[in-house]
Amino acid sequence: MKLAIFDALRLGAVDGDTVVDVTEALPWPHDPDVLTAGWWRRLCRDFAEIRPDLEKAANGGPRLPLDSVRLHAPALNPSKIVACASNYSAHVEEMHEVQRRTLGRVESWMMNFDVFLKAPSSISGPADDIVLPPEIVAAGEEIHHESELVVVVGSGGKDIDEDAALGHVFGYTLGLDITVRSAADRSRRKSYDTFSPLGPWVTTADEVGDPGDLDILLLANGEERQRVNTATLITKIPAIVSYASRMMTLLPGDVIFTGAPPGVGPIRPGDLLETRISRLGAMTLRVR
Template identity: 40%
Template sequence: MKLISFVEKEQYKLGVVTEQGVLDVGASVKAIGADRVAQLGNVPLTVTELLEGGAASVAALQQLMETVTDPGVLVWRDESSLKYGPCVTHPNKIICIGLNYRKHAEETKAEVPTHPILFNKFNNALTGHLCDIPLPESVSRNVDYEAELAIVIGKQAKRVAKEQALDYVFGYCNGNDLSARDLQRRTSQWLLGKSIDSFCPLGPYLVTADEVGDPNALDIRCTVNGQVRQHSNTSDMVFPCDELVSYISQHMTLVPGDIILTGTPSGVVMGLPKEQRVFLQPGDIVTVEIEKLGALTNQMVSE
């Protein structure tokens, strides 16, 4: 399934993207009536309910789509009319992986890590597809883009083996690990430059793992104002997705909805010679596109 979280009346709502349009889950549940809803089970109305409800919620959602045959009962929406939210809205943790592409480590003159480098963002950094991102011009002039594959956890994972790690993944989405480089490098801790408001757009879709297939073989690219800045493949990651999930789970319990941003390829502004660096400016349009996951686009605006 391809899922979106959209905003209506200041609330996040769940949609399923299909060839017919976007299935408005909440409106469809109201339309079919209480008796039919009871037969389907606990149909999730938000992406958080879906992730936390596990297999039972997924099954109820699938039954909603498959068993209601009257086209006048289900409520379909035009995707272009929807206001996107982050495709995962309330993660317990946003865990980021640093220097996870060899060429990116080389361009920043850093050593290729022997263990995954972990840091974090917070929920304040979340935003959605087509949402404007204010540049924090009062504190930083060096904002950089980072196209990343995001792993979304679907089951509680504690000390799982690499061989079983992907069984705990619900799905994947595009992410942009926006970074204020001057703040990031102000101290030995990267957090300040990574967790500014709206510095973690996710979306537009959360795509279930069965539709993605091998997450370690996906084309990934980033464009700024239509110009390709990053282009690589997730097969170039130092630590692949299964190894990351397993490694993190050895040290902390992963729960449904947790996000792992898996690192960025080469091509960031910080990797250029100093005289060639042009960081993001108001009006710049950044698009992150990963194979099978659609394209995540955001415009930078003045604070």
């Protein structure tokens, strides 16, 4: 299934260019407050149990054109955003030049795979603009796009075995890890409001199939910047989930950015970014 959050934080089942409101099929109260909307995290955890009711509602409900509703980020108040660094070899190579230009040196430790945290308040949706911090723009620092496959955690857990890791995934969505290129800590540079756009919906894990064979594309003002297949990830999705869970308990609804493909580059006010991932969808975002 493709599940979207739309309008007054309603739950929708997406089919083609339409969406069906399936909120009333949830077996628990729907709380429209984003800060307390535990129904979303329960959905991520208990999807297998409630899926038949959601599918029944999706098959019988009235269809709304997608362009008649406002889509929100398919994540409500996750406990954390986990993000992967240095997870495509070609991106690691290009970062040598980027760091020489923006830092005047290469930070060799940053060229190794690892995970870090972003602020959940940085999440925005497919209908929102990316807002560049005025003080960063005024200082002349570069702000880059990073188009990534994003994992949405299902059952979660601690010390998850790699062989079982995909069974702890609810689904996948598109994400942009917007990044200030400076000497500041990663979490600080990547946690400004609107620096984690997600969308347009979550495609459940069973429908996606192998997350290690997805094509990622990003266009900036119609020009191709990033194109990669997730087969070239250094650390694959099961290993990412397992590795992260050894340091922190993954909770239902948490999101994991899986790493920036090569082709990162500056964004400026007025730019239009289009990101696509095969079998997942696409979203277009304005920069201001």
